[in-house]
Amino acid sequence: MIFKNAINGFTTAWKGLTITIRHLFASNAKRKVTPMSDNNYFKQLEGTNTIQYPAQKLEVPEVGRYQLDVEIDDCIVCDLCAKICPVDCIDIEAIKATEAIGQTSDGTTKRLYAAKFDIDMAKCMYCGLCTIVCPTECIIMTNQYDRTVFELKDLTYEFSEMTAEEAAEKRMLLEKQTAERQAAKLAAMQKKEGDA
Amino acid sequence: MSFYIKYFIIAVGLFAFSGLFALFGVYAERKISAFIQDRLGPTETGKYGVLQTLADVLKLLIKELIVPKAADKLLFMLAPAIIFIAVYMGFAAIPWAPGIAPSNLNLGLYYIFAILSIETLGILMAGWGSNNKYSILGAMRSAAQIISYEIPAGFAIISVVMIAQTLNLQTISAQQGILSADKASFLGIWDVSANGGILAWNIFKAPHLIIAFIIYFIASLAESNRAPFDIPEAESELVAGFHTEYTGMRFAFVFLAEYSMMFLVSMIGVILFLGAWNTPLPNIGSLKLADWTTGIVWGIGWTVIKVLLLVGVQMWIRWTLPRLRVDQLMNLCWKVLTPLAFLCMLISGIWRLWVM
Numbered sequence: 001m002i003f004k005n006a007i008n009g010f011t012t013a014w015k016g017l018t019i020t021i022r023h024l025f026a027s028n029a030k031r032k033v034t035p036m037s038d039n040n041y042f043k044q045l046e047g048t049n050t051i052q053y054p055a056q057k058l059e060v061p062e063v064g065r066y067q068l069d070v071e072i073d074d075c076i077v078c079d080l081c082a083k084i085c086p087v088d089c090i091d092i093e094a095i096k097a098t099e100a101i102g103q104t105s106d107g108t109t110k111r112l113y114a115a116k117f118d119i120d121m122a123k124c125m126y127c128g129l130c131t132i133v134c135p136t137e138c139i140i141m142t143n144q145y146d147r148t149v150f151e152l153k154d155l156t157y158e159f160s161e162m163t164a165e166e167a168a169e170k171r172m173l174l175e176k177q178t179a180e181r182q183a184a185k186l187a188a189m190q191k192k193e194g195d196a
Numbered sequence: 197m198s199f200y201i202k203y204f205i206i207a208v209g210l211f212a213f214s215g216l217f218a219l220f221g222v223y224a225e226r227k228i229s230a231f232i233q234d235r236l237g238p239t240e241t242g243k244y245g246v247l248q249t250l251a252d253v254l255k256l257l258i259k260e261l262i263v264p265k266a267a268d269k270l271l272f273m274l275a276p277a278i279i280f281i282a283v284y285m286g287f288a289a290i291p292w293a294p295g296i297a298p299s300n301l302n303l304g305l306y307y308i309f310a311i312l313s314i315e316t317l318g319i320l321m322a323g324w325g326s327n328n329k330y331s332i333l334g335a336m337r338s339a340a341q342i343i344s345y346e347i348p349a350g351f352a353i354i355s356v357v358m359i360a361q362t363l364n365l366q367t368i369s370a371q372q373g374i375l376s377a378d379k380a381s382f383l384g385i386w387d388v389s390a391n392g393g394i395l396a397w398n399i400f401k402a403p404h405l406i407i408a409f410i411i412y413f414i415a416s417l418a419e420s421n422r423a424p425f426d427i428p429e430a431e432s433e434l435v436a437g438f439h440t441e442y443t444g445m446r447f448a449f450v451f452l453a454e455y456s457m458m459f460l461v462s463m464i465g466v467i468l469f470l471g472a473w474n475t476p477l478p479n480i481g482s483l484k485l486a487d488w489t490t491g492i493v494w495g496i497g498w499t500v501i502k503v504l505l506l507v508g509v510q511m512w513i514r515w516t517l518p519r520l521r522v523d524q525l526m527n528l529c530w531k532v533l534t535p536l537a538f539l540c541m542l543i544s545g546i547w548r549l550w551v552m
Contacts (some may be wrong), residue, residue, distance in 0.1 A: 006532045013517055020232045020516040049234045 035059035064143030065128055068119050070159040074104040074138035077112035081130035081139050089123035090130060092116060095170045098177045104136045114160045115167040121147065122155040206298050210287045218455040222249045225511050232515045259444035264327065267441065271325030276442065276449035279318035283456045285311045290463055291366045293473045293495025294375060304365040305353065308464065309346070312419070315453070316342045319428065319438050322450070326441040334437025337522065338428030342419050344529045349415035351537035352408040355544035356468045359402055359552070365467055372397050373474030374486050381552070392486040393478025397471035402547050408540040409469040411533050413506075416461035418525070420454065423514040427522060462506035466499065470506075473499045 031048055033056045034041055051058055060066070082090040093116035100109050130139050149155055162170075223238070223246065230237030238245030263269055289304035291297035301307055316339050323335020360368045370376055374392030382388045383403055388395040399405045418425035429437040439450045466472060473495035477485035489498075520528065 002527075002531050006528075009528075016516045017512065020512060023234060024228065024231050024512070026231075026234075047234070048231075048236050050236045052236070052239070 031056070033058055037061075060143050060145065062143055064145065065126065065141040066145035067121060067142055067147065068124065068130070068157070069140055069142045069144075070117060070119070071138045071140075072114060072117060072159050072161055074106070074136045075114055075117070075159075076104060076108055076110050076136055076138075077114045077117075078135060080133045080135065084129045084133050086127060086129065087123045087125050089120040091118040091120070095167060096174050097170070098173050104138070106136055108136055113162060113167070113170050115162055115170075117159040118156050119159070120156045122152060210298065211284065214284060214287065214452060214456040214459070217459050218452045219249045219253065221455040221458065221507065222252070222451070224508075225514075228508070228511045229515045232512075253448065256444055256448040261446060262441075262443045264441050266327040268325040268327065271321045272441070273325075273446070275318050275322035275325055276446040276453075277318075278321060279315055280449045280453040280456070282311055282314035282318060283453045283460060286460045287456075289365060290460070291369050291467065291472065292499055293492045294370070294490070295366075296492055296495065297366055300364070300366050302362075302364045305357065305363045305368070305464075305468075308365075308460075309350065309353070312457075312460070313342075313346065315457070318453075322442070323438040326438070328441055330434045330436075331438050331440050334428045334430065334434045334440070337430075338421060338438060340522075341421075341425060341428065341525060344526060345415040345418035345425075345533075348411050348529060348533035348537040349419065351534070351541050352412040352415065353468060355408045355537070355540040356398055356405060358541065358544040358548055359398065359405070361548075365472075368398075369467055369472030369474070372401070372471040374479070374490060375474075388478070391478040391480070392474065392490075394471065394476040395478050396474070397469070397476075399469045402544070402551075404540050404543040404547070405469060407536060408544075409465065411537050411540065412465055412469070413509075414528075414533060416465060417510060417513065418529070420457040420461050420510075422454075422458065422510055424517040424520050425525060426514075426519055427525065430519065458507055458510055459503060462503045462510065463499070465506055466502045470502055471498075 026046065031051060033051060035058065077092060077094045079092050079094065082088075082092045092114060095113040095115050097111050097113055100111055101113070102110050104110060126141070128141055131137075131141055147155070226248070227237040227245075229235075238248035241248040241251050263272055286308045288299045289297065289301045289307050291300075291304075297304075319338045319342075320335045323331040323333075323338070326332070356368070357363060360371055362368060371378055371380065373380075373396055374390065376389060376392075376396065378389075379387060380389050380392075380396040380401060382395040382400055386395075394400065399409050417423075421428050427437075428434075429439075434440070439447060442450060475486055475489040475494060475498055477489055479486045
């Protein structure tokens with residue numbers, strides 16, 4: 001009984017050893033990198049399995065859902081994306097314009113300036129909710145997935161094109177307009193009271 | 197005075213050799229494991245990653261030597277040295293070529309087996325001194341395993357010694373080739389004293405020594421704590437077993453000892469069973485292949501080739517077979533290998549009396 005087991009052990013061990021020696025001397029050709037959509041993707045049983053990453057890259061779909069990108073010209077600064085973000089990685093500072101400042105590519109009127117539109121990709125969890133709520137489809141996910149930085153702050157992407165001076169100017173204009181409107185309102189109220 | 201200088205040079209040379217072999221061994225092991233698993237192994241450091249182990253050693257040299265607060269400091273610090281020195285001392289009695297041996301002891305084999313057993317003491321010291329449950333479990337397993345497997349290994353060796361009638365490794369080596377003073381016969385029937393070569397190797401002089409060789413090889417895997425008998429390390433259960441707490445050079449010494457042990461046990465296997473420094477090519481008629489390929493340089497070459505092949509087999513086995521459980525380990529040792537080794541010893545006695 002024990003010797004039968006022992007012989008069985010040796011024969012099965014030998015079987016395993018033949019399999020591994022076959023792999024040891026099998027072709028160690030580099031892996032051919034084919035995209036997932038390739039019909040032979042799951043049939044690559046020969047050669048090494050390693051993708052040598054920076055030198056070889058696995059193709060990703062064109063409509064990949066990786067890092068976020070914002071087309072700031074199409075943004076109406078509605079703040080919906082910042083509100084829905086589960087990890088609060090979008091930081092927007094809006095300044096009301098004194099008048100309509102133009103239209104997005106789909107015809108929506110823009111009434112707000114984006115003084116700040118920062119996305120912290122270090123926090124982003126790639127859920128894609130922001131792209132769903134965006135009314136003008138200006139925030140999208142791209143097929144870029146590799147971004148290595150030396151400073152953590154470099155992972156905060158800034159999409160706003162406004163300089164600090166421009167923002168200050170717009171703020172001043174808004175204040176002026178608000179003050180004017182306030183004064184007009186006050187004057188109207190006083191007139192109403194005077195009439196009464 | 198020159199007497200001492202010579203011994204000093206030999207000692208340093210052997211140390212350098214074991215260090216270089218460990219460098220090569222770790223690289224080879226990583227590459228072999230990678231190819232077996234369809235990976236590439238180290239590729240970035242140097243051409244084909246050849247400088248990887250050198251870089252690893254540099255890293256280990258720079259690392260801090262940490263001694264755990266609760267450890268028994270003396271035992272903890274001494275253990276790696278004892279583990280390594282026990283293995284390193286074993287190299288002293290090993291013959292490399294005809295007439296070339298650091299020390300031509302007439303009790304060489306006995307000495308090596310005595311000095312190798314001290315490694316167990318070092319491992320126990322490491323496990324106890326670390327004051328860590330994983331380390332002590334690993335050390336206890338290692339002690340149980342090494343002491344158990346010394347019995348089949350010992351009996352397999354005794355069956356060779358009974359055929360060879362000597363414990364002098366240089367004499368055992370010489371008996372397996374054309375330089376033999378005694379009569380050598382292939383399978384006990386065909387006188388091959390003049391032919392030599394593979395026909396005169398111990399495993400072919402007496403066929404039951406093939407079984408003894410397999411027993412010795414399995415037991416030597418267990419004694420050097422290699423997979424599938426690596427339960428003292430058992431990464432998946434014991435973190436790293438007895439060397440869990442070691443860092444830097446102390447860890448490097450434990451590693452060095454493991455690779456030197458692999459080389460040493462393979463070398464003993466080669467010397468006792470596979471013709472030591474003798475050529476595998478026999479004299480065939482006027483084609484004196486064995487005469488042409490015997491000598492000091494050839495001897496060292498054959499020894500190194502044979503030993504590296506055996507080390508390669510050890511690595512191949514490591515990356516194929518899963519680890520044995522403790523009870524399976526003891527079953528194999530006491531119920532299979534030990535009786536078989538006894539049988540080999542018995543046949544050796546009969547062979548010596550009636551066949552040779």
